[in-house]
Amino acid sequence: MEQTKSLKLVPEISDEKLKDLYKQMWLIRYFDEQVDQFFAKGMIHGTTHLAVGQEATAVGACALLSDEDKITSTHRGHGHSIAKGGRVDKMMAELFGRTTGYCKGKGGSMHIADLDKGNLGAMGIVGGGIPLAVGSALTAHMKKLEYVTVCFFGDGASNEGSFHEAVNMASIWDLPVVFFCENNQYGMSGNVKEMTNIENIAERAAAYGIPGVVIDGNNIIEVINATYEATERARRGEGPTLIEAKTYRWKGHSKSDAKKYRTREEEKDWRENRDPIKKFKEELIEAGIVTEEEAEKIKQEAKQDLDDAVQFAQDSPMPTLDDLLTDVYA
Amino acid sequence: MKTFDLAIIGGGPGGYVAAIRAAKEGLSVALIEGRDLGGTCLNRGCVPSKTLLKHAEVIEQIKDAKTFGITVNDFSYSIENMIKRKNKVINTLKSGIKGLIKQSKITMIEGYGIVSKDKTVTVTTGNEEEKIQAENIILANGSKPFVPPFPGLEEGSYHTSDTIFDIEEVPSHMVIVGGGVIGLEIACIFNSFGTTVEIVEMADRIIPNEDVDATKFLTKQLTKKGISIRTGTKITGFKNENGKAIVEMEMNNEKISLETDSILVAVGRTPNLTGIEDLPVKFDGKFVKVNKDLESSLSGIYAIGDLIGGYQLAHAASEEGIKAVKHIVGKEDKSDMLIPRCVYTFPEIASVGITEVEAKKAGYKVKVKKVDLAANGKAIASNENSGFVKIIAEEKYGEILGVVMVGPHVTEMISSGTAFMHLEGTVEELENMVFPHPTVSEALTEAAAAWMGKGIHYS
């Protein structure tokens, strides 16, 4: 396939699949923009962490995963969920606290999980999902199953003890897991540089005897390629890889974030010049996979899906107090 | 200077009992005794008299043996051996007390203690002088025989209870001045020994404080035994003629003089004030004055026993000692003491509570029931069926106000009466209680039944 070559993709991916990936990116953007607005209106409560601007890492990393493959996600997990095949209507319903939501309204923004699609769930504890991914990989290893587990975590989580313990264990046991660090460069209140004294988090891989790569997280092609290589290695039984994808969240850490730690100019630069969706669209057009009109149509489809999702969520029933004590124990 | 929580002056039945109880309550105690542990009771009172009375009783039984069909061909006795046995009894008991004192970790100080107001006690033993300081002091000095200044008495020789129990020869004739308990008990002893005993009492009856029926009865019984009793008779003087003592007296303005070879003065006892002569305590007559808690006019200084009058009985002194200790350790005992009284004459008299006369005086509606021992099975069997049991009770509730018993073993039996009074049992409960048969003691329940109008053998 010629397009593939012009896109510099290593694995072969069909046009349809690429268009679908493009749509997924828009779904993520629309979803989180919409959630932002609903939060601001007080229509949904709690807190939320938005992945606007980080669409390429989620969609790229999950692009070639099957439903058997697993991911573990983070508090900023809407994108991962959508990329791993999650349904936006059930996600929106969850955020509205409805019984039709992924977690029947009991999990909310931070705990969306879809075990059927291989999404082992979003974790509210920073670094909490990393050892869990190792456990998932251990199952694959012990049961001799083919699947790999992609473990998403942020730059902040790489300073958690669980990260080090988990990476070490996966390494010594050669487990099929990919540690995928989305470095969006800012923690809740400051730059990653204030908390980490190395240039690239991927350098930490060396300490555990595994490969570590740094990629542009806003370039979906790069993300797909790097993840493909890591998952293939894992499937061959050669052990884990640490991927660090540099990206940028457009919104604050959570709702109450005045973003005092960065400038409007910097934000504007990332929005205007390094928008991962815009970049992918240009490449798709350049490769002749879509026209401008087709791209707009895909975007509108995504918008429509999202509007339908909101409608679905709003029409869905609230849980009753009878549900309060169900599912505490299996 | 050694300090103690409590110093007790006097090791008699008041003092030593108080000492042991105080030690058990955790006080550090010093017990000061200048003469003999056990005091008058053990050495010159109750114990020697009861020992000799027992001897006398044996003699009486031998004399009576033929009534039971038993012939005792010949018997004799030795006053020397009897006195020896008496001393042995005393020593056995004395060493018992010593053991208790030691066991209780009481500091025993031998010597006469001189008590001063600041509660220091100076004890002189020979040349040495020891001074101790005490938080509290109990004066248990006791008493000594009272000898009135009868004209001519001191010119001759006479006995008191202090000396009579060490007598070396049994006199053939004895005049006892005083018809109280001491005089009567000693009269019984010597009467059994064969001495001709004549009692001279100034009051119109013997043991004037005791129940009239009882003393009347006793007078009759003693007279029957050959003891001459002169009541309403006043001693006017003593003379010595031809080596014989002459006792002069006056009765109904009639002068009488008795020739005798021994005289016992037993008109009463007077407090022993040795060591407290200079202590500024208040007195009530010749007795140290105390309040209900037995505390004298000086705070922290208590007095008990014969020193304060009342019943001059060993068990009264003991009870007072315990009461004083209770007050010292803050375990106040508000109950009134119920002191039984015993006279170990032949027959015995035992009584508790108040007499009929006193009860009426106190305003009670009194109902009295007396049953005779003449018909008591056990008494008849023992040939000891002279005596009676009398209940003095308040009419409405049957509150037992007093019990009087005259007869054999009644000093042992009086405690049933005391128990009922102590526990506030009424005549009704007494009547309800089962007494064994045949016993002399069942006379008590018979009396109660009669009192209730339910008598079986009496009404």
Next chain:
Amino acid sequence: MRELTYLEAVREAMSLEMRKNDDVFLMGEDIGVYGGAFGVTRGMIEEFGPERIRNTPISEAGIAGAAVGSALTGMRPIMELQFSDFITIALDQIVNQAAKLRYMYGGKGKVPMVVRTPSGSGTGAAAQHSQSLEAWVAHIPGLKVVQPSTAYDVKGLLKAAMDDDNPVIFYEHKLLYKTSSEVPEEEYSIPLGKADIKREGTDVTIVASAIMVHKALEAAAELEKEGISVEIVDPRTLVPLDTETIIQSVTKTGRLVVVHEAVKRGGFGGEIASMIAESEAFDYLDAPIKRLGGISAPIPYNPELEKAAVPQVPDIINAVKETLNK
């Protein structure tokens, strides 16, 4: 019946299950050829191999997380935590992930894992190796908590714990490892949430857990000589708690003494006492409820101090008598 030690009963329960069910495996520090800190897993690596008797790095959080992840994806891991004190390091995975995932996910997924861990004092291991922290985990909805007191109970309860689809914290008291009782050879299960009346009595109920069951039994034997009849209830599992048996017993006796080794302040005894106070047994209480627990200090090293830090037989005797105004 043959006698088995508590320790052997733990091992036998695991081995029997592992022979039957390939999904069951054991993870922990030094559990391989070394045989575990207390020797519980001795000989198991020889039988089941290093894959299933998985010797881990010293990474309590990592092990716990791996157990959660493998349980969530179809395994039935048993995790041996070398000393229950170390649960502090693994607690995030146990409390925030294992206990909550199913609820957070709206009833999806399950975490069938067992955390086996030796607890309690009496070995002279001092403050960081002697605690009884069961009340912490009993506080967390989503966890089950087991405290067996005999070899018989430990085998049956461990089987039930392994069969359970929820995370179970399984406390093994170090001083009980060498105690023995009759244990059947075959596999058997004692349901979680079923208390055992270890001794019947009429005057006072003692609810005692783990080693305190044995101390309470000793105390009861002494008290019997004075005519005091003590009933001893061993809850065996704190979560779920067999409230019914305890309520029935207290309703019968009217008096309750709760004894555990854990520090009294905030200990599980408070839960039992409160449960009774809120129950219909309240109206049958004829004396204040008495709790006995460890003193509010870390476990000291000196053997005399160590003993004094937790309830002993005379303490139980006194507590019972106090409850009876004797």
Next chain:
Amino acid sequence: MLKEVFMPKLSSTMEVGTLLEWFKAEGDTVDVGEPIFEIMTDKINIEVESYEEGILLKKYYEVDDEIPVNAVVAYIGDKNDVAPETPTAIEAEDETAATADAPEAEIAENAINEESLDTNEKVRATPAARRVARENNTTFNGVQGSGPKGRIHEQDILDAINNKSNKLVTPLAAKIAADQGIDIAEVHGTGSRGKVVKQDILNNQQPQTEVTEEVERIKLKGLRKAVADKMLQNAQSIPHVTLTTDVDMTRAIELRKALLPVIESQTSYRVSYTEIIMKATASTLKQHPRVNASLIGNEIIINKSINLGLAVAVEDGLIVPSVANVDKLGLADLTTVSKELGAKARHNKLTPDEMKGSTFTISNLGMYAIDGFTPIINAPETAILGVGRIVEKAVVVDGSVVVRPIMVLSLSFDHRAIDGAPAAAFLTELKECLENPWALLV
């Protein structure tokens, strides 16, 4: 198209935001993600970014204004759009919709005996002891606790209920206390282990006035106390008026004589005047429902059933069993019922049901040498009939003096509920009924 710019809700606790600064003026263009204004919340200062693009048409607030969450702060639109002068109110979704209504607090009903149990409030007692007290409808009054600090245990209250006063008392003290009506439970014992001794009882005696004569003292307790309390209450709170009238009982006596063998053979009870008077009363009450009334609170309740209370003297008290529906009973049945209730009352075997529900009471003192008296109303009833003896008196009939058996009836009524005239009418009719009792048979 107009798009509103609203005050965002930035935290779950935020209710208002304070406007700190406008970044845009009316007429400026705005891009998506561009900050429009800055606000201060309860947590932070934050710039509010636009969700829309277009021209800022209208601002509704100035710096320092406190703006409620979700309020429209401004409008963005095309240059052709016109913003309203005042912003439209925006309805936020009700966040609390999922919260179930708190169950309404139930109105606690006054439990029976609550009052009597109140006295247990400050007593140191175990729950078990309280349960036993409750089950036995008793209080801890006077119960001595055997536990520390006098705490009452189950056995203590059981002992108290079984009259086994756990107070130690000497036989003598017990006798004196019983005789003088002194409650041992209230006496402080000074003997060993708190045993009550004679002196304690004497100390507890009421200080006697200078009365030297012996008197018997009876403590108000039990039924006596209940009767005393009730009588005081009724006498003090009800304005009583008593009317009396003579009744010529000639015919009633004839009636009774005639009925006596009939009823006796039927019921084995001998019909008495009481039953005849009851029957007449019921019949008359039917015509005068205002006299068959209860006064409860501010309401006069006209009772439909005629249930007659029958005052029965018992040992040391007065009990009033109730004979239901007297108007519907024949004299035989009435005789049976009232005799049986009377017997039960005297043997203290009445059930509570048999003592309640009466609407009018009859008190008969005819067996004594009593003519008339002023009975006290049995509240909440509003009237009571006192019956005196039947005695032969000289009366004037048709101008000549004759001897007739005369009985005095005394009717006390509650003047709050009944006026004099209707009461008099009732009594008059009752008199006539008894003087012509054959009408009762009709």
